[in-house]
Amino acid sequence: MLLSIQDLKVAFRMGKGVLAEAVKGVSFDIPENTTVALVGESGSGKSVTAMSVLNLLPDNAERSGRILWRGKDLLQTPLGELQALRGKEIACVFQDPMSSLNPVFTVGQQLCEPLIKHLGLGRSAALQRAEALLGEVGIPEPKRRMASYPHEMSGGQQQRVMIAMALACEPKLLIADEPTTALDVTIQRQILELLGKLKTERRMSVLFISHDLGLVGEIADQVVVMRHGGIREQGPVAGIFERPQDDYTKALLACRPSLEGNPARLMVIDDHMAAARGQNSGEGVAQAKAKDPQAPVVLEVRALAKSFWLKQGVFGRREFKAVSNINFQLRKGHTLGVVGESGSGKTTMGLALLRLHEPNRGPEGGEVIFGGQNLLTISARERQAMRRRIQVVFQNPYASLNPRFTIGQTLLEPMTIHGIGSGTADREQRARSLLEKVGLDGRAFGKYPHEFSGGQRQRVAIARCLTLNPEVLVLDEAVSALDVSVQAQVLNLLKDLQDEFGLSYIFISHDLAVVRFISDEVLVMKDGVVVEQASAAQILAAPREDYTKRLLAAIPRGYRAAA
């Protein structure tokens, strides 16, 4: 047994005598040459469990129990010995490669550091070894890449470098904490394959942490499902996926939008667990009802283009076409999905529709016809009126609400600006009813954003848009930052609101499965142009472009018995 965690408890001291228990008695084993996945929603204690192995927790953490590394209890090991273990025997890869690499050193320098420090290699030997490592993690032209800085690489390449650094001292155990969450689906697939390949080649073990059970099914041998700091279920991956015992595991498996079948609603953890307890669950499986294909067109985009000025030389500037030649029609009550990898221009397009770019950054072209007017040419005053009717929800619910405003202030502000409702009392009433509509109770009104979870904040952001009675809602990666289970709740909410208010959505996402769930028509974008445009069913059944096929293939499909 490589690592054995026995009855691990972790608590954080919060101020005077207050202990917040994050992990409440967790036990599991990691045998040699095995991938163990820790799965759970945010706040389930999965990261805390993993970080306590090497004691990478903040100072106010208190651990008890036993963590046996090859029979030796790491909780009793002095820091000096632990430091020798870190990186050499047990290595870590974190979620965000962008912030894990030091921007002022070249990739080669950063790779050589652990080699020289831990293995005592000479400079030239370290360089050679680093180059070999870069090749091993699949970076093309490793020799040239040794001299590049982190910002010159893409997110996926940066994560590969992080993995190469972790592998530098040939660790026996690799702890990967959500290593693909910040990456595009296609890159995620590559990283998963890389991890799988390295595991078999080097005969090491991996502790893989993720909130996405579907993803885990593809890579893990053993799965540990955690919730609220405890283990709900653990066992070999086949058992978990084919015969899940625990209600929570079943719910997690059900809530991810899949490519097969298109239900009207996604399963939500609570529904599912309630259903499992013996209440009726028949209504959830109803198929999505067809939409009126002749609904009036609310938004029409013709040859939309947006460029940015790039500085060149001392005074010169060059036009960079971020987006060009985009055409689509959006009908009332319909959803247009926009898919693409990061850098494909999908967000730029969304912001261009709303005119949220700073005008002096670059020119726009084409026409955006909304309510009989071209949004790109109307005056500032007319645009103010238009703002009411076309609204946006951003990706990061932690950043899109003003932390100094109460939820009430946040909701009242747009109504005050546009003079909706008569008087404050009326507006407050409206704000409260909207809060209830998005599934928060009226008590939220006086609270501040930091008191809410990500999913709840996203609901507030949606409610803020709804205060203005918009016709079109641009959802810019609105569910990408959320856990799979919370994502399902917000997607359901969006569908309900669409049915109730006849909203039209422009749904921007990198996740084709999510887009497929909510959209009627899909635009696939790459490098600022539309490569494929078809109905959601068609894209899924018969993708024409290679790029679309790649995106489809990259979606995690959960566990498949080896065939």
Next chain:
Amino acid sequence: MSAVLSADGALDSALQKSEGVWHAAWRRFKADRVGLVSLIIVVAFLALITLSSTGLVAGKWQAEVGVPNAPPTFVGPAPPQAAGAIETPKGPNVDLSAIDPLAPRYKEWEERSKQFATAETVKAETLPFGADRLGRDVLAKAVKGTEISVFVGVMAALVATLIGTLLGAFGGFFGGKMGDFLEWVYNVFESIPNILLIFAFAAVVGRGVQSVVIILALTGWTGMYRQVRAEFIKHRSREYVRSAEAIGASSASRMFRHILPNVSHVVLVRMGLLTVGFIKAEVILSYLGLGVRVDQVSWGTMLAEAQSELILGHWWQLAAATLFMAVFVTAFSLMADALRDALDPKLRGLE
């Protein structure tokens, strides 16, 4: 468990409002013991200033209550001057009336002076904190000096903060031509050595408390401008500001309703540092004779006087001014630090 939860909920809905940002900040501030102590010290100083400006304390600081250079009480009175420096001549007394032309009138003057009562004012041999060369109480001087120095520091910091924040907000939020222009102004100010700039302004504005405030504010806003500008550049493309734009909030509303409260901790801390810096700058100005008028006293003028006294070994005026200044400045900086920690929205998420 559920009972606890529902009781909690009932309480919550009864209150309807949860803890505000300022309430939460005050709660965190109270938990910071160093911050709390420094706040108490600063408040004590402010009380002292109020009392002295109404004349209740140290109103008669100009009165010469002690013997010149009377030492502090705990040191004890100065040893009597060695009177035997000049020896008394040993010969017989000589009648000088023969050669003194005024001698006949002494009698007459004596008669006239008897018509007035004379009282010998007893000057204190020692004072609690000693006396200066005119016999004025150093403690009273220090209290009165506190009033002027702190007033100058705080007022100048307020004005400089106002200028710096406004310009920084405009420069950072709009950028472009306006940003370039403000950067240019900033660079002009920054390129001149600070003390020279202060001298130049002082030469134009003249002496006096108001002049010092104006001089310090006009030369000291640059750091604030730069920092506020950087924060505004960072925040203007944040999603919450974008969202505000998407719902149609005007530029002014985004700048001052949305962004400013979120960068207020930066402004506050900078203001604290400016206050401390300006108090020291006033000391230097007064020391150089460009500060407050001669009939006023500040920590700076006290230090300036102390220079010549030190040669004679009269250290108490220096000690008093330094002590007051050190305590206030330290307390004020620590308070600003604690305030920053309490107000920073970034730190709050970590709780």
